[in-house]
Amino acid sequence: MCWSCDQATGEFQLSWTESHGPAVKPLGRRGFGLRLIERALAGEANARAELSFRPEGLHCQISATLLATAQPHAA
Numbered sequence: 779m780c781w782s783c784d785q786a787t788g789e790f791q792l793s794w795t796e797s798h799g800p801a802v803k804p805l806g807r808r809g810f811g812l813r814l815i816e817r818a819l820a821g822e823a824n825a826r827a828e829l830s831f832r833p834e835g836l837h838c839q840i841s842a843t844l845l846a847t848a849q850p851h852a853a
Contacts (some may be wrong), residue, residue, distance in 0.1 A: 788844040796835030804831045 796802070798853035812829055815838075819825035825842035
């Protein structure tokens with residue numbers, strides 16, 4: 779798993795690939811879990827999820843636009 783955040787653009791990226799598990803393959807239809815991930819993220823912070831079934835395991839790439847960045851407060 780890796781992630782990054784570009785403070786200039788407010789773009790957050792999260793990427794992970796499952797490994798060392800059973801072989802995966804695309805299903806004939808998108809199941810409840812995949813639809814839930816995609817739709818829930820689409821409704822939050824302009825986020826997107828891309829899921830792909832690779833020989834080594836499921837790969838997920840999540841991108842989101844951060845609404846605000848934390849700024850230090852003067853005391």
